[in-house]
Amino acid sequence: MKYVDEFRDPELGRVLATEILAAVEPGRHYKFMEVCGGHTHSIYKYGVDDLLPANVELVHGPGCPVCVIPMGRVDDGIAVAREPGVIFTCFGDMMRVPGSDGSLLDAKAEGADIRMVYSPLDALRIAKQNPDREVVFFAIGFETTAPSTALTLMRAKAEGVKNFSCICSHVTIVPPLRALLDSPDLRLDGFVGPGHVSTVVGVRPFEFIPAEYGKPIVVAGFEPLDVLQAIRMILVQLAEGRCAVENQYARVVPYEGNQRALEVMAEVFELRPHFEWRGLGFISQSGLKLSDAYAELDAELRFSVPGMRVADPKACQCGEVLKGVIKPWECKVFGTACTPERPIGTCMVSSEGACAAYYNYGRFAREREVV
Amino acid sequence: MNDCGDHCITCSDEGIPMQVERIDEARRLALCTAEDGSKSTVEIALVEPVVPGDRLLVHAGVALVGLES
Numbered sequence: 001m002k003y004v005d006e007f008r009d010p011e012l013g014r015v016l017a018t019e020i021l022a023a024v025e026p027g028r029h030y031k032f033m034e035v036c037g038g039h040t041h042s043i044y045k046y047g048v049d050d051l052l053p054a055n056v057e058l059v060h061g062p063g064c065p066v067c068v069i070p071m072g073r074v075d076d077g078i079a080v081a082r083e084p085g086v087i088f089t090c091f092g093d094m095m096r097v098p099g100s101d102g103s104l105l106d107a108k109a110e111g112a113d114i115r116m117v118y119s120p121l122d123a124l125r126i127a128k129q130n131p132d133r134e135v136v137f138f139a140i141g142f143e144t145t146a147p148s149t150a151l152t153l154m155r156a157k158a159e160g161v162k163n164f165s166c167i168c169s170h171v172t173i174v175p176p177l178r179a180l181l182d183s184p185d186l187r188l189d190g191f192v193g194p195g196h197v198s199t200v201v202g203v204r205p206f207e208f209i210p211a212e213y214g215k216p217i218v219v220a221g222f223e224p225l226d227v228l229q230a231i232r233m234i235l236v237q238l239a240e241g242r243c244a245v246e247n248q249y250a251r252v253v254p255y256e257g258n259q260r261a262l263e264v265m266a267e268v269f270e271l272r273p274h275f276e277w278r279g280l281g282f283i284s285q286s287g288l289k290l291s292d293a294y295a296e297l298d299a300e301l302r303f304s305v306p307g308m309r310v311a312d313p314k315a316c317q318c319g320e321v322l323k324g325v326i327k328p329w330e331c332k333v334f335g336t337a338c339t340p341e342r343p344i345g346t347c348m349v350s351s352e353g354a355c356a357a358y359y360n361y362g363r364f365a366r367e368r369e370v371v
Numbered sequence: 372m373n374d375c376g377d378h379c380i381t382c383s384d385e386g387i388p389m390q391v392e393r394i395d396e397a398r399r400l401a402l403c404t405a406e407d408g409s410k411s412t413v414e415i416a417l418v419e420p421v422v423p424g425d426r427l428l429v430h431a432g433v434a435l436v437g438l439e440s
Contacts, residue, residue, distance in 0.1 A: 091431075119432025121414060141431070144386070148433040151414050196386045199428060199436045251439065252386075252428060258435055260417045 007223030008046070016228040017051040023235035030056045031187065032234060033324060035177065036194040037064030037352030038222050044361035046224035056231065059186070059324030060354035062176050062280060063194050065141045066093045067322060067346040067353045070276045071310040073169050074099035077138045080167060080303045081112045087130060089123035090138035092116045093350045096343060100310045104138075120152035120166075127156070127164035136299045137166045143200040146170040146288060147261040150268035153290070153297050165299035168289050170269065173197050174205050175286035176277060181213045185325050190234040192227065193219035195249045200265075202257025203247050210243040221249040268294050276309060278346055279319025318345035321354050328355040328363070335359055386428040388438055389413065391421050403429065 006012075024030065034040055040060045043049055049058055062068050074097050081088035081104060088104070095104040095116060108114040113133075117123050120137050127135035139149040149166060156164045173194060180186060193206055198219045209217045216237040220230035230248045237243055247253055268291060275287025290298040299305075312318060316338070317331040328334050328347065338344040340356050347353035351360065389403035389411065401421060403413045414433040415421050427434035 118411075121412070121432045144430050144435065147417060147435070148414070148431040151416055151433060196428070196430060196435070199386070252436060254436070258417055261435065264417070 007225040009225065012225055013051060013228060016225060016232055020228065020232050020235060021053050023232060023239055024053050024055060028055060030189045031059055032190045032192060032231065033059045033061045033188050034192040035061040035063040037067065037350065039192055039220065039227055040354050040357045041352045042222050042224060042227055044357040044363060048224050048227050051228065059188065061324065062277065062322045064350050064352045065171065066097060066350040068171065068277045069097060069140060069169060069346060070278045071099050071312065072276065072308050075310060076305040076307060077167055078104055078107045079306050080136055080299055081107050081114050083303055085133055086113065087126060087133050087135045088112065088114045088138065089117045089126060089135060091140065094138060094140060096349050097346055098343060120149050124152050124156055124161065124164055127161050131163055133163060135164050139166050140169045142171055142173050142197050144196045146265050146269065147200060150264040153268050153294055154264065156297060157294065165297050165302050167299045170288040171275060172286055175283045176280055179280055179283050180323065183323060185323055188215060189238065190215050191217040192230045193217045195219060195221050195253060198253040198257065200258050200261045203245055203253065203255045206245045210245060214243055216243040218246045218248050219253055221252065278312065279322035313344055316345040318347045321347050328358040386430045386435065389427055389429045391423050391425045391427065393423060394421065403427065
């Protein structure tokens, strides 16, 4: 398969691992964050970390949209889903995220009409097929998913679909990165940048990382050799005493992103003053809401939502995992009370959550051996 | 997990390469086929113009970027 097989080539992987070993400075500890959950998943699926020297540590970032949804937003969704006559639609993993009193899946079991969709367009189709019902789409995701929601809302408005609305929980990638860089908990040496978010926003928005914080960032693809090459590119920058934004994923990511996608987002959404992120707290201008022009499609205005802030369960350490302060297996409930089948925390829900990646690929309780 | 393969469809950084089979110009939608043979209706407003045979990176039902054939 083009662009897949050549990026999984074991021999090339060994060559890259050798080059990485040659690029590290003995005695120095490197801490790199892979921002995106897709990278986390690839790293553990393909054992990328086993090819790295022991002094190269990967920290898993907040780039899984399911993982960063706070419990209060789940409660908001469940409250709307329980309204009489509502068909509530959402992506599959969102159904298993625990709220303060169960998940959307639990609410479905109790009789709410909650349906999994693969795209917002599917939700709009359900609305057209059920004109006597209110159909609500629970929109989550970063800038990769937001254009999909925006185009669907534009289509709903243009076609005059009155029984469709959206709870907008879209978030943006740059503010949490800035928050992490400002956090005293975490000292990072560089970033593996998100690949598909960058197809929309481009590479330019990450220029502040080297410019203001003096750290390298390399936007990377999702095959194992993509990740290895990105790590090598970061190490080379550090060895040469420079920091810059580089694009390892140029076969897919244009430097300027997709202008049309940015335009439709600008038309349909506006920034919220604050948005709560699980584990990271409130971050300014990091969430999107519907613009005034699309207010008639805003489910938060159409229905009564609790809008309450709900603290995470005490046993759950998703916050520390999302900030990279602890490894998933260091959480007290990892793999025991909290499993993919019965998640307590969001990081165990999505296959791209750091805890689920560790659990599914057998990283239960060990440090890597020192090479 | 889901039936789209290794990745969770709710991840913002997940995309599926698909090939354009047929285009509905009026509705700005295309019937596309993934490498596993599954077919989907895809919004093409962000990557127009496209022609049958083009490869697209699709996320949550929307083509985000054209890929080299």
